[in-house]
Amino acid sequence: MAKAPTPTFTCTACGAIHKKWNGRCDACGAWNSIVEEAPLSSGGAKALTGKGRTVPLTDLATEEAPPPRKMSRIGEFDRVLGGGLVDASAILVGGDPGIGKSTLLLQATAAFARAGLKCIYISGEEASAQVRMRAQRLGLGDAPVQLGAETALRDILTTLDAERPDLAIIDSIQTMWADTVEAAPGSVSQVRAAAHELVTFAKRRGVAVIIVGHVTKEGQIAGPRVVEHMVDTVLYFEGERGHQFRILRAVKNRFGPADEIGVFEMTGSGLSEVANPSALFLSERGQPQPGSAVFAGIEGTRPVLTEVQALVAPSTLASPRRTVVGLDSGRVSTILAVLEARCGIPFTGLDVFLNVAGGLRVAEPAADLAIAAALLSAREDIAMPPEAVIFGEISLSGALRPVGQAENRLKEARKLGFSQAIVPEGTKTGTEEGMKIGRFADLAAFTGDIFGAG
Known part of the structure; x- marks a missing residue:
């Protein structure tokens, strides 16, 4: 038994x-x-034998046409999706409160509707009148979008099944309530059940579903992590409240490249896309100042140039402050330790402040050399050459390691008027004309040649 x-x-x-x-x-x-x-x-593994259907199998050589895409004509939004919206896809969008998730999705929904798609926007946080007021403020009052305000998941699925839209927006998953689960809305059980039902509906009916998710104070989407595994695409809408720039970043995408970004600018009439983010991030860069270095990075498939800013000042505290915005604080601490241990440049007794201009978050190890350059420039009070871009990874031994896509980084820099690049030795730069390339094997050689330190 x-x-x-x-x-x-x-x-x-x-x-x-x-x-x-x-x-x-x-x-x-x-x-x-x-x-x-x-x-x-309750029947064990044997109870499943012989009760299902045979699954059709194919080999790895089978060729299938890529899924058709539907474009919103918002270039940055379509780029992050991997080239457009795919039918029957489930997309999860997360972001801090008030960052503009609802504004972005309302603009995208209106764009898809104007392109001929049947779109339904379901809000569990606002009344239909409130959504309509936002649409009028954004100049979207004439868009053929159908609105609904409901939190009962059964009623929402019944409505979507009857209407058969091409795209459904659920804002947000934390407000959805499934009557089959005895838990409060927003709990782990409710979020998991609601996400499962919505994703299953999307696959069964061929409806693309975009789900809005709240984030925790750590920046992760609230609820069980299994929700991120259920959906096809996970997007994070990032940005600092004090900056007008917003970054839409894909951290998972089954239909396109992950880590792709779309850049938007928050204006009085909503979010406007930024076709050339490098020029925008460097637009407020004035005369050369100590503590500034231009980093040539890669975000997804596009090169992006950003300014790394540093300030080093004497500290009156027993433990000097280390304030980092837009960078990994652990990585910055490692670079400070390498500068002291391998180059003999101490930062003891000094407050260190680091920032990435424009509110962009940089996680690439290729930014190590630009961070070190900004720190040394601020400490020695020597400005970096204004026409130079910097990239390279720093190892714990102080050696500089080449990074990928160097040619694309240099091409973007040349397009924006930069004529000099500082890179690790061994970097394959191709034949980039008009660029003066400075190559360094280790951090000590870089600090000695550029700053005369070490």
Whole structure:
């Protein structure tokens, strides 16, 4: 006789699994949040044998046409999607509160609707009148978009099944409520169940679904991480409140390149796309100043030039401050340690402030050399050559390592008027005419030649 499967107990607040019921979750401390989850099957593995259908199989040599794309004519939005919207795709969009997610999606929905797609916008956070007011403010009042305000998932799916739209927007997944789950809206169980039903509906009916998700204070989409695995594409809408620039970044995309970005500018009439982000990020760069270095980076498939700014000042504190915006603070600490250990340039007793102009977040190791150049420029009070761009990775030994796509970085720099580049030795730069290339094998050689330090 087959042994009955052991029931599991899951916390609806954090998703932690427990062997037995408790009044309080040991993982997150929430009270009365643990519920029993019924097992999927009580018959064991043998119970599934012979009850399904044969799955059609193909080999790796089978050729299939790429999925057709539907364009919104918003170039930056289509770029991040991988070239346009794919039918039956599920897209998750996350971002900080008030960053402009609803504005972006309302503009995109209106653009798709004007392109001939049947679009439905379902809001669980605002009334239809509020969405309509925003549309009128953005000049989208005449767009043929159908609006709905509802949080009951069953009613939403029934409506979508009857209307059969080409695109459905769900704003947001944390407000959706499935009557089959005994938990509050926004809980792990509700978010997981709602996402599963929406993704299943998208695949079954061929409807593209864009889901808005809230983010936690750590910057991750709130709810179980399994939601990000369910959907086809995960987009993050980034930006600093004090900057007008917004970055739409793809961190997962089954139909296009991951890490692709789209750049937008927040204006009084909504978000406007930026076709040349490098020129925009460097537009406010004036006369050469100490502590400034131009980094030639790669975001997705496009090269982007940004300015890395540094300020080094004497500290009156026992532990000097290290303030970093737009860069990995751990990476900056490593570069400071390498400068002190391998080049003999100490930053002890000095406050260090680093910032990427324009609100862009840079995670590339190729930015190491530009960070070091900005730090040394600020510390030695010597301005970098204004016509120079810098890129390269710094190892713990102080050696400089080449990075990929050097030719594309230099081509973008040349297009914007830069005539000099500082790169690691061994970098394959091709035949970029009009560029003076400075190559360095290690960080000590770079600091000695450029700043006379070390």
